[in-house]
Amino acid sequence: MPDRPAGTGRKTAGTDRKTAGTDRKTAGTGRKTASSRALRLTAALPETDIRASVRERARALGVLGWIRTVGDDTLEIHAEGPSQAVESLVASLPDAPLEVTEVRREGHEQFAIRGVSAGVFVVQEHAATAHHFDLRLEVEGMMRSWAVPKGPSLDPSAKRLAVQVEDHEVGHNEFEGPTERGGVIVWDRGTYEQGGRVPWPEAIERGHAVFVLHGEKLRGGFALQRTRAGSKPQWLLVKRRDEEARPGSDIVAERPASVLSDRTLDQVRSEESAPGAQA
Numbered sequence: 001m002p003d004r005p006a007g008t009g010r011k012t013a014g015t016d017r018k019t020a021g022t023d024r025k026t027a028g029t030g031r032k033t034a035s036s037r038a039l040r041l042t043a044a045l046p047e048t049d050i051r052a053s054v055r056e057r058a059r060a061l062g063v064l065g066w067i068r069t070v071g072d073d074t075l076e077i078h079a080e081g082p083s084q085a086v087e088s089l090v091a092s093l094p095d096a097p098l099e100v101t102e103v104r105r106e107g108h109e110q111f112a113i114r115g116v117s118a119g120v121f122v123v124q125e126h127a128a129t130a131h132h133f134d135l136r137l138e139v140e141g142m143m144r145s146w147a148v149p150k151g152p153s154l155d156p157s158a159k160r161l162a163v164q165v166e167d168h169e170v171g172h173n174e175f176e177g178p179t180e181r182g183g184v185i186v187w188d189r190g191t192y193e194q195g196g197r198v199p200w201p202e203a204i205e206r207g208h209a210v211f212v213l214h215g216e217k218l219r220g221g222f223a224l225q226r227t228r229a230g231s232k233p234q235w236l237l238v239k240r241r242d243e244e245a246r247p248g249s250d251i252v253a254e255r256p257a258s259v260l261s262d263r264t265l266d267q268v269r270s271e272e273s274a275p276g277a278q279a
Contacts, residue, residue, distance in 0.1 A: 035083045036080070036083060036086075036105070037080070037081075037086055037102065038080035038086075038102070038103050038104060038105040039077075039086055039090065039100055039101065040076070040078055040101045041077040041079065041090065041099070041100055041101075042075070042076050042077075042098070042101075043074070043093070043094075043096050043097065043099070044074065044075070044096060044097065045072070045073050045075045046075065046094055046096065051113045052113065054077065054092075054093070055112070057089060057092055058079065058089055061086075061088055062085050063079050063082075063086055063089050064079075064081050064108040064109065064111050065078040065079045065081075065106070065111055065112075066108070066111065066112045066113070066114045067111075067113055077093075078103070078106065078108075079111075107197055108197040109197055109198050109199070110197070110198065110199045112194075112199070115193060117193060117214075118137075118138070118191075118193055118200070118211075119139070119191065120138045120170070120173065120189065120190070120191055120192070121135070121137050121138065121189065121191065121192040121213060122134075122136050122143070122189045123186075123188040123189070123215075123218065124136070124173075124175070124176075124184050124187060125151070125185050125265045126147075126184050127181070127184075127265055127269055128179070128181045129181065130149070131182075132148060132149045132151075133150075133187060133252075134146070135152065136168060136173065138170060138192075140201060141170070142167040142169070142170070143167060143168040143170055143172065143173065144164075144167055145164070145167060145168055146162035146163060146224065146237065147165050148161065148237055149161055150252070151252035152188075152218055152251070152252070153237075153239055153249070153252070154220075154244065154245060154249050155239060155245070155246060155247050155249055155250075156238065156241045156247065158238075158239070159236045159237075159238050160236065160237040161236065163232050163233070163234055164235060165232065173189065176258060176268070178268055178271045182269055183265055183268040183269040183271075185257075185258035185260070185263060185264070185268055186258050187217070187252075187256075188215045188216055188217040188218050189216065189259055190214045190216060190218075191214045192211050192212060192213050193212040194211055195210040195211055195212055196208070196209065196211075207226030207229075208223070208224070208225050208226070209223065209224045210223045211223075211224075216259045217251055217255050217259070218251070220239070220243065220244025221239070221242050221244075222237065222238065222239055223237075223240060224237055224238075
């Protein structure tokens with residue numbers, strides 16, 4: 001990666017020469033495209049964490065996209081928006097070798113820091129009126145919840161019905177034991193990252209939420225897509241195709257035990273119901 005010329009400022013793809021999409025005429029139209037661009041920027045990870053400051057600068061300029069660390073030594077930025085604003089963001093970055101690539105716009109509606117925990121998640125297997133798994137994501141201090149009858153999957157081809165239910169308190173995440181109508185185990189738990197092009201919780205309200213789970217059983221990217229509105233909205237829970245995907249697998253059958261007690265739901269249900277057990 002070339003060093004920035006001393007005293008002249010960094011040269012980026014398209015700042016000192018014409019690039020695709022800025023001065024090029026659109027095929028078949030005979031006119032220039034809008035003055036906007038998208039760049040992918042890669043640099044060595046600086047000694048100080050600049051992610052928050054880059055995000056604030058991008059927001060002030062009206063640049064959309066994201067910033068993230070890759071491994072232990074690389075910083076990566078996707079920046080899209082008006083050409084002048086994107087170039088101003090690039091010029092404001094620390095003075096260091098920088099690789100710049102012109103890429104396609106991804107259609108973001110925010111500039112976000114990726115790879116940062118948004119809170120906790122839990123999956124509780126629940127025997128009640130009907131057997132199901134409750135997927136809960138911490139959003140603004142509450143656990144947004146979906147009942148998944150067949151349970152989550154690591155197979156991207158498995159589209160699981162997920163019925164949105166009432167929010168729960170974070171304190172409910174640790175509950176495990178027999179209930180009056182069956183029982184509950186903590187099937188998986190961990191932290192998660194909010195992803196996607198739209199900020200949360202607006203992404204949920206719009207009906208398409210992308211996130212990354214860091215659990216003991218569930219890992220990698222997932223998406224929730226609302227398919228029907230109403231008093232109990234219906235969604236589809238889908239595993240994204242990434243390095244954590246396991247086509248053809250059945251994680252629910254392969255690893256049925258609780259991550260807290262190593263008991264299965266059947267073992268919990270066989271115990272004598274405790275007085276005051278939660279439903």
